Every structure is written in C-alpha cells, then in structure tokens.
Amino acid sequence: MQGPKRMYLRRSLRPATTFLGLWWIASCALLTGIPALDTPDGRVYAKRCGGCHGIPDPRLRTKAEWHEVLPKMDGLILEKGLPPLTNPEREAITRYLSLHAKS
Numbered sequence: 001m002q003g004p005k006r007m008y009l010r011r012s013l014r015p016a017t018t019f020l021g022l023w024w025i026a027s028c029a030l031l032t033g034i035p036a037l038d039t040p041d042g043r044v045y046a047k048r049c050g051g052c053h054g055i056p057d058p059r060l061r062t063k064a065e066w067h068e069v070l071p072k073m074d075g076l077i078l079e080k081g082l083p084p085l086t087n088p089e090r091e092a093i094t095r096y097l098s099l100h101a102k103s
Contacts, residue, residue, distance in 0.1 A: 034058070035100050044092035048085060049073070058100035066097040 034057050036042045046055050061069065070093070077084055085093070 036096070039096075041092040041096035041099075044089050045096045048089055048093065052076075052080070052082075058097050059102045061097075061102060063098050063101040066101055067094075070094070070097075 034055055037046050049055060
C-alpha cells in the first residue's frame, strides 16, 4: 500500500511545486530587477542557472564574457553530478544572455 500512496502524493504535489517554482521566478524578477525572467528563455535561465548560485544578473557581463562563462558552467554542472544542459536549454540561455547582456 505504500507504493501507490507514495505515487499519489508525488502526483498531487506536482502542481503545487510548479506553482511555487513559477512564483519564485516571478518574485526574483520583481525583487532583483533582473529583466525578463517571466519569458520562456528567462524561465530556463532562472531554473538552470539560479538553482545552484542564485540568478546572476545578465547585465553584469558582456555577451562575449557570457560566451566564455557558459562552457565553464557546463563543466561545473557535470562535476556536481547535475543533469547536463539540453541543446534547447543551452539555446534558450544563450538567447537570454545575448539579449540582456551588458553592452
């Protein structure tokens, strides 16, 4: 009986977890002033980059500097045993950073 009960709990908590995640992203955008976290690319950026060290303000680095940082982050993600970035995630993060990087 524990197995089905545990699966029911997981399924019933999923909407709440999703809501809390979206609420966290929205509140980070409001409190920190980080641009466009409520966009699809911004949500990927917040989820994957903010999960380890908070959401870095994309305006802190230029587009060229971000292109140097991303491969380093790929390595750190693997070192920590986290799931690697998928190609769509990498593309979304790159678009987000390119759009909002320091000029």
